[in-house]
Amino acid sequence: MKVSVIITLKKDVLDPQGKVIHQTLDGMGFDNINEVRQGKYFEIDTKETDKKKAEKNVEDMCKKLLANLVIEDYKIIGSE
């Protein structure tokens, strides 16, 4: 089963890369942007076949390694 998870910086954490991407897009003519936030995406192919268990397992991975909860939030966005 493949579990997809995205990791983003928490709202109140400054995202300088997102800011620069915003400015660049602005300079390219995409001038209708309010804000850009950059994040990470992981696709974890697990041997687990039970959806609930697989997601619980990935959640554990997020807490222990994939995300740093001081600055980041994680969200499981799907499993198939």
Added chain:
Amino acid sequence: MHSSVITFPGSNCDRDMDVALKKFGFKNKMVWHDDVELPKSDLVVLPGGFSYGDYLRCGSMASKSKIMKSVLNFAQGGGKVMGVCNGFQILVESGLLPGVLLRNKYLEFICKNVFVKVNNQDNSYFKDNKKEVYEFHIAHNEGNYFCSNDQIKDINDNNQIAMFYSDENGNVNEQSNPNGSLQNIAGIFNKQKNVLGMMPHPERMIDPALSGEDGSLFFENLINNLR
């Protein structure tokens, strides 16, 4: 005095640290990250570099390596553990120190000499130190210290800030903050003050012909305090 420097894949200040420690009297051993046991040590140093290519987040992979279990036990038993630059990043990722080191505020790799003001002398690292303001070298891309509001309150309540970025005269202000660090933090302790993480590299300031001597003062004082 016995010290150990841990080498992770991608560490590149490990040998500089070895030279510095030996110069000031430590019997130093190099320890590979995949080893399980620490040699007898009075001080364990996590050196600078780019462990695991900074994959995922700086220091995150190294903080889970085999030797770190022993380092965690050593630190939790009161052993002295010092992390410099990438070593500091590994210490925060391991949970031995609070907070995290974010990308520098202006997205630049910074490589220059800076001044740091020692904030807390009530510990083995800075007790009886000869100077209040040291000139050290920094070289990092992720040195922007950050933590939650609760954590910073805790850090200040327990006097855990080891050093601030300052100017030559010890003034701590926005102009002397090279990377956007919260409250100009350049280094912090754990609550018990046996674990120290700092972005500046004292091991690069141990030879007047090459750089300066402020690192020499730091190491001389450190070994005297540990004796």
